[in-house]
Amino acid sequence: MMPASYNVLSYDEMTYTEGGADATMTEALLCWFIGPYGWIKGLSAARNYRKANPNTWLDTGLDDLGKDMEKSVPNAIRDIACTAWFISTSMTGVGLIINAAVVLL
Structure with missing residues (x-):
């Protein structure tokens, strides 16, 4: 017998309760090799x-970025790529303004 408060969650619902799914190797490599994709993922x-x-x-x-990177190798590859694209675009004057506007607004 299960308790009265027992609920069965689908995989999609677990994404919302656990804070997101792990990256796939394909997603991680796309972040490295397709600059706009990695930049948008990091910015968002x-x-x-x-x-x-x-x-x-x-x-x-x-700290949370580090915890996400420790979950799996694809997460680490994705997070490093997105961080690199975010920082490199922030080093230009226009990119810094765009990045700050998106993150802060």
Whole structure:
């Protein structure tokens, strides 16, 4: 017998309760070799993290990035690629303005 509060969750529902699915190797390699894809993934991840943690995102962001990288090799490859594209686009004046606007607004 199961408790009254027992619920069965599908794989898709677990994505929302666990904070996202792990990266596939294909996704990780796409982030490296297709610059706009990696940049958009990194930019949207930074924006989503800031919105989810509005008061602590600057303090806890790198720790959570490190935890995500420790989950699997494809996650580490994807996260390094997205971070590299995000930082490299931020080094240009126009890119910095665009990145800051997307993350902060």
